Amino acid sequence: MQIDLIKGHGSGNDFLLIDEITNAYSFSEGERAKLATLLCDRDSDLGADGILFIMNSDQADGKMRVFNSDGSEASMCGNGLRLVARYVCEMKGLNEATIETMKANLKVSEQKDIYPDVITYQVEISPVSFLLEDLPLKLNQANLLNEKISELSQELTFTALAVPNPHLISIVNTEQLQSGVQKVISEKVNNPNQLFPDGVNVSFVKNLAEGSIYVNTFERGVGFTNACGTAMSASSLVTCLQELNNVEEIVNVYNNGGRVQCVVHEDDENYSIDLIGNATYMYQAYVDVDLESETFSVSSKEEFTEQSTYEKLQADAQDFLKKAGL
Template identity: 80%
Template sequence: MQIDLIKGHGSGNDFLLIDEITNSYSFSEDERAELATLLCDRNSELGADGILFIMKSNRADGRMRVFNTDGSEASMCGNGLRLVARYICEMRGLSVAVIETMKADLKVSKQADIYPNVTTYQVEISPVSFRLGDLPLNLNEPNLINENIPELSQELTFSALAVPNPHLISIVETEQLTSGVQKEISEKVNNPNELFPDGVNVSFVKSLDEESIYVNTFERGVGFTNACGTAMSASSLVTCLQGINNVDEIINVYNNGGKVQCVVHENDENYYIDLIGNATYLYQAKVEVEWGLKTFEVSSKESFAEQQTYEKLQAEAQAFLKIAGL
């Protein structure tokens, strides 16, 4: 079977985009999972953090489904949504659109470049829930905001929320970022355990200068990643709850893949977050997949020139983090 795809990234979080709107592809659920594990393998010619299936929607401008490298489906992906937003908007000639995701229909829009000549989109991150049952997290309390979980650490405090992906967030200092404790905790809660039966994304967050934070994320189903859009959004919200940053103000969020901006909004004690960042295309390719053999071959690949410009943003972000001691 021949499949056309585009590889792109948001903050270095890279994905393969497969268009099911203009192509007549028909995948079973098993085939979607198999494609994700096959094509996203980092030892293959492609490799990625996941596949974004772009589909028709009966109620929105398009639909996004996200499959991780392990074949599991994610309910949301903020960095991936920016890529889907770009694809849908360019395909339909729109500057504002609505994308159907697993949990909600989300507004997306083309924005002024976050860095000169870096294609930029804003996407809505919602719904937000602090109910532990929505993660799920098995603790005998309704929510967890800046509290201890003794089973995980005697020193760190955590906040738990679903956006709608489940996130466990801790505000830390530099020495805790480099200590290896994040890896230890992340592996514990993403292997069989009583606290998080479905696993959870784990982020360590360091406050930098005014209105700037650094977020490092272990992503459920992926591992440590350059960036996780929903994690950066959830982390921004947590810093607002703790008085580090302010609602309705731009927060510069640095990550290992670059930089995005988040704006937290509150409406009658309900929150949503605007995530603003790059939607960069790397190349387009044609792939021949042999289902029975579980193999594939790249028959053609054509690169875009966008990455060179993005690397300037990335270098500037890395220089800022170096000054901050990270």
């Protein structure tokens, strides 16, 4: 089969976009997983953190399904949602839209550029739950808010929440961030274990200054990524809960792929987060795929010019982190 796709990224978290609205594709569930493991292979001619399937919806302007590079399906993806938001809004001539995801219909909108000439979208991250059964996390308590998990660390404290992807967040100092302990913990909870039967995204968060944080994430099904949108959103919420930042105010979130902004909203102890950042297209490609033999070839590739502009944002973000000692 021949597939027309776009490769894009949000904060360096890169995806292949496959449009099922205007193309007559019909994939089985097994084929979606196979496409993800095949096309997202970093040793291939494409490579990505996952595939975003953009589909028709009977209850929203479009629907997003997210398959990670290991073939597993994610219930949400904040960085990917910005790309889907852009694609659907541009296709339908909209400035704002609603996108159906696995757990909720989420509002998205085009925003003023987060950096000169960097196309920017805002997406809603919700619902938020602190119930451990929603991750799930197997502890004999209802929730975990800035507490230790003895099986993981005698030193670090963690907060667990679902947004709706499951996240384990620890606010750390520079030494802890650079120690390598995050890799050890992340691999433990994403291999067979008694705590997280379905695995979990693990983020270490360093507070930089009021209104600025750094987030490093080991993403379930992917590994360490340049950025994870739901992790940055969840981390911003956790810093507000610990009074390092404030609700209803912009939090600049730095990551290995650049910078985004988050705004945490609270309504009678119910939370949602706005995630604001780039939606950058890298190239469009036509790919000939043979799923039986698990092979593919790229028949053509046309580069976009947006990446060079985004790299200026990325360079500024890296300079900021260097000055902060990271």
